[in-house]
Structure formats: C-alpha cells, structure tokens
Amino acid sequence: MTSSFEELLPGTRRALSYRIATAQAEGRAPxxxxxxxxxxxxxxxxxxxxxxxxxxxxxxxxxxxxxxxxxxxxxxxxxxxxxxxxxxxxxxxxxxxxxxxxxxxxxxxxxxxxxxxxxxxxxxxxxxxxxxxxxxxxxxxxxxxxxxxxxxxxxxxxxxxxxxxxxxxxxxxxxxxxxxxxxxxxxxxxxxxxxxxxxxxxxxxxxxxxxxxxxxxxxxxxxxxxxxxxxxxxxxxxxxxxxxxxxxxxxxxxxxxxxxxxxxxxxxxxxxxxxxxxxxxxxxxxxxxxxxxxxxxxxxxxxxxxxxxxxxxxxxxxxxxxxxxxxxxxxxxxxxxxxEPRIPEPWRPLPEVDQELLALTGPWFWGTAAYALSLTADRGLQLQPLRGTGRGARFAARPDGTWTGLDGYYLGETLRVVRRADGSVSHLDLGSFVFTREPYEPGGVVPGGVDEGGWRGL
Known part of the structure; x- marks a missing residue:
C-alpha cells in the first residue's frame, strides 16, 4: 500500500496561515x-x-x-x-x-x-x-x-x-x-x-x-x-x-x-x-x-x-x-x-551483495569497546558503538580498496582492511587504531601485545 503525502492537511495549513497572520499583525509589517x-x-x-x-x-x-x-x-x-x-x-x-x-x-x-x-x-x-x-x-x-x-x-x-x-x-x-x-x-x-x-x-x-x-x-x-x-x-x-x-x-x-x-x-x-x-x-x-x-x-x-x-x-x-x-x-x-512528521521511505533489500564486504560486517572491538560494522544502502560502511557513546562514522570506498571517513571523529581518516598472507582478514586499521574480532584477541595484531596470562579474575 502506498500513500501520497504531497498535500498538507487542512489543520496544518491553517496553523501556517495563523503564524504569518500573527507575525504580520504583531510585527506591524506592511x-x-x-x-x-x-x-x-x-x-x-x-x-x-x-x-x-x-x-x-x-x-x-x-x-x-x-x-x-x-x-x-x-x-x-x-x-x-x-x-x-x-x-x-x-x-x-x-x-x-x-x-x-x-x-x-x-x-x-x-x-x-x-x-x-x-x-x-x-x-x-x-x-x-x-x-x-x-x-x-x-x-x-x-x-x-x-x-x-x-x-x-x-x-x-x-x-x-x-x-x-x-x-x-x-x-x-x-x-x-x-x-x-x-x-x-x-x-x-x-x-x-x-x-x-x-x-x-x-x-x-x-x-x-x-x-x-x-x-x-x-x-x-x-x-x-x-x-x-x-x-x-x-x-x-x-x-x-x-x-x-x-x-x-x-x-x-x-x-x-x-x-x-x-x-x-x-x-x-x-x-x-x-x-x-x-x-x-x-x-x-x-x-x-x-x-x-x-x-x-x-x-x-x-x-x-x-x-x-x-x-x-x-x-x-x-x-x-x-x-x-x-x-x-x-x-x-x-x-x-x-x-506531519516525515514518512520514511520503505525498507528495501540491496540489489546485489558483495560477499567480501558482507563478511566484514558484525562486531569488532577497539580494545574492549564493542562496535558494529554494517553495510549502507549506498554501498558504504558504517561503524557504530554497540553500547554507550563512542566514535562512529560512515565510510566511502576508494579505488585503492581503502575507505574514507565521511563524518564525525573519523572524517577524512583512512580505514584499511588488513589481511593475512592467506587472504583472510586479520584486523581493521582506522587511522592507526586496530579493531579486532575479539577484545584483545590472542595472536591478534594488537599494539603493545596481549598479556600471555590472558583474562583473569581477582
């Protein structure tokens, strides 16, 4: 079912007319x-x-x-x-x-x-x-x-x-x-x-x-x-x-x-x-x-x-x-x-899927902060914190296979997908920040290394 919302409702039109009428009268404008x-x-x-x-x-x-x-x-x-x-x-x-x-x-x-x-x-x-x-x-x-x-x-x-x-x-x-x-x-x-x-x-x-x-x-x-x-x-x-x-x-x-x-x-x-x-x-x-x-x-x-x-x-x-x-x-x-709030466009699936990009989506971790990487309708990427506040951004693809930040803290910064020798994805590099699939994952390329003792309690 589709509907046309081009015309304003009578009540909205009257409210607009009332606003300029009072503005002209109270502002004493010719x-x-x-x-x-x-x-x-x-x-x-x-x-x-x-x-x-x-x-x-x-x-x-x-x-x-x-x-x-x-x-x-x-x-x-x-x-x-x-x-x-x-x-x-x-x-x-x-x-x-x-x-x-x-x-x-x-x-x-x-x-x-x-x-x-x-x-x-x-x-x-x-x-x-x-x-x-x-x-x-x-x-x-x-x-x-x-x-x-x-x-x-x-x-x-x-x-x-x-x-x-x-x-x-x-x-x-x-x-x-x-x-x-x-x-x-x-x-x-x-x-x-x-x-x-x-x-x-x-x-x-x-x-x-x-x-x-x-x-x-x-x-x-x-x-x-x-x-x-x-x-x-x-x-x-x-x-x-x-x-x-x-x-x-x-x-x-x-x-x-x-x-x-x-x-x-x-x-x-x-x-x-x-x-x-x-x-x-x-x-x-x-x-x-x-x-x-x-x-x-x-x-x-x-x-x-x-x-x-x-x-x-x-x-x-x-x-x-x-x-x-x-x-x-x-x-x-x-x-x-x-x-009359804006009526959103109907959701539609993407016309085609890039399987390599699809494999990049899902959770990533910057240290212990959880982020989600998702595909956007314009074939871009979006990185958003999963809880609390954090530095999110949208990214557009470059011809060389990297991505450029379009807004927020990462505006203009470069996102790179770093792969291992066998072609599998090792991590994401975003302006030198490393994002891994697990928080401080063992064997991951984490600057400063990961303590060999691993996670522990008190």
Missing amino acids: SCVAAVQRAGRTVWTGARTCVEGHAPGGDTQYRIGSITKTFTAVLVLRLRDEGLLDLGDPLEKHLPGTGVGEVTVAQLLSHTAGLPAETPAPWWERTPGSLRPELADVLGERARMHPVGRTHHYSNPGYTLLGRLVEAVRGRSWAEALRSEVLEPLGMRRTGPEPEAPYAGGWAVHPWADVMLPEPAVDLGLMAPAGQLWSTADDLCRFAAFLAVGDDRVLGADSVREMRTPAAPAGPGEGAGGYGLGLQIVRAGQRTLVGHSGSLPGFVAGLWVGVEDGLAAVVLTNATSGLSAPAVAADLIGIVAEA
Whole structure:
C-alpha cells in the first residue's frame, strides 16, 4: 500500500496561515509573504498585507539582504570544484593588492578572517555604492580587527572581497557569473541585482505610532555580493531545494554538504549553531536548520532548510524591523515537522551483495569497546558503538580498496582492511587504531601485545 503525502492537511495549513497572520499583525509589517517546501516541492504559500486587494504573491520581489552571501559562496565553491582555486589559498594569490592578502578563501567564507563587520562611514546600506568605488573604501584603515583564523566575526566587507575574487578568476562581473552559473540553471528567473515588477517597496514603521516612512533602495556597488539581491518566495524555494540535495549543474551534493558543515562556531551573543561556508547553522528546538537571514533598510528575509525533515521555509517582509522573518521561517518548519512528521521511505533489500564486504560486517572491538560494522544502502560502511557513546562514522570506498571517513571523529581518516598472507582478514586499521574480532584477541595484531596470562579474575 502506498500513500501520497504531497498535500498538507487542512489543520496544518491553517496553523501556517495563523503564524504569518500573527507575525504580520504583531510585527506591524506592511506585507509578508511566506512559503513552505517539502521534499523539494512547494506545498504551501501565504501572504498578508495592510493594503486591501494588493496582497503579494510568491512571484513578488523583495530585497533579501545577506541571503545574497550564500549565492556568492556558491560561486566560490564552483571555482574550487573546477580546480581554479583552493579554499586554503591566500587571497593574494588570486586578488593581489587588497592589504589583507594573507587571509584564506575559507576564512572569508566562514567569517574567520578577522575583518570588520561593516565598512567605514557613511552607512553602506543606505548610501549609494558610488561613495565606495575602491576596495580601500570598503575595508578602511583598520582592515583587521581580530587575529586571523581564531575568531568568528561576521564581515560584510569579507564577502565584497569574495565577489571581487570571483570577478578576478572568472574575468567577468559578479552579477554576470551569478546569472549564468546559478540563477539560470536553477530556473530562478525572478532573482537579480535590480528589482523587476511586481516588487515590494521598503518601509520603516515608526516604533511608537502606526505610521510609515519609505526607505531608500540604493545600488550597493562593490558591496553587492554581500547583500544586493532581490528575489521571490518561489525562487528562494528553488534555491532551498538546491541547498538540500545539490544540483550537478551548479554544485554537486558533496560540495553543498560541505557548505552546510560548521566551519566556525557561533560568535558571542549569536546563540547556538555556527557558520559553514556561506551558510548559517542554527538550532531550533531539537532540529538543525541551515540557510541564511537577510536584512536591508526596508526589508527582512529568512530562508531555512531542515535537511533531516525534508522541509524548507522562506519568509519575506518589507519592514526594516518588527517582524523577524528568520524566526517565523523556523516556526513554519516546526509546525509542519510536528504536525506531519516525515514518512520514511520503505525498507528495501540491496540489489546485489558483495560477499567480501558482507563478511566484514558484525562486531569488532577497539580494545574492549564493542562496535558494529554494517553495510549502507549506498554501498558504504558504517561503524557504530554497540553500547554507550563512542566514535562512529560512515565510510566511502576508494579505488585503492581503502575507505574514507565521511563524518564525525573519523572524517577524512583512512580505514584499511588488513589481511593475512592467506587472504583472510586479520584486523581493521582506522587511522592507526586496530579493531579486532575479539577484545584483545590472542595472536591478534594488537599494539603493545596481549598479556600471555590472558583474562583473569581477582
């Protein structure tokens, strides 16, 4: 028996509508549009506005602020995957003359380069980019505020440098590279550096009175890779689907997974979570969300992907403050995840069996700690402690017959199956740790040897 769970239940839809209605009313936002995606498909959209008959839709553009940084990070990872740079490269290798050339590409992506959070005055988000025509105008006299590589300090100028890096390596503008390499392949036709109707105007709402003031929507110039983009709820759902599973036309699944992996802890006052390579990582209750928040005068945006739940949510609003779009987006994911938990795929046996791998499965011992080695559906191996806590990991096969750790303590470490002269398995070597079939088995290759007296009581 199979069932379709593509559509949300009426009660879930009402709970989502209620959440954005209260957010718009209590946050006193001129408008708010939201969408929820499940398993790569948009299953709900909603909108609220204070203007009768003019509710925004999934195709209405809003400024998305720092969500732009994730797009810039994708462009940089593409350069890495093409072999045009390494994340460990110093900036000077590809973009000389910045004055901060010793910082690495990875440090810029993860906000650990020690750069300032903002540009020198005037306030860059509310003034034209023409006031900052050179990188020196973006970085200022105090280009490094913290030790390089030791502190997570969110930096908008750091992503300006990454945008210029893309331009230097590609030989074309950041906007052109973004359009052809990311937006067009993902079908994001309503995303770009300039607004195209229909789009929302940005507003400031008075903190002590129900009156509004228009906010300027300026071209950010060199700061564009940090926050320039306009987008829609529909387009950001397409981007969320990409962030969940990757797309070989843009970035493969392994590289997207790398973006989602914490590269730096959260800074002081930033709450639990951390930062990957262009992606924020937050804890919302018992679930982990990856994505990004964004704001510019007149706009707040939030995009989160709950990879384990197969869910994503986007919230866009056109008010400078009041409605926390990232918090509401997290709530929308929580509503669906709790009301309609993900239905697991049915169990299926493997299509074929490698008898040599099958013989490796079962219990192994690291000293006296018991572990189980099992086969995974993707023809990998998984090592897990049998009781208590321990260092587990998944492993992928290499062409040379060894295995590479994919996560946890053994990420990147090598697992080798060591055989005796007759071809039988002697033990497993995992980063020099020896795993044997019995705890300290007699005659086993155990570093330090095994006491000849064997096991004994008091």
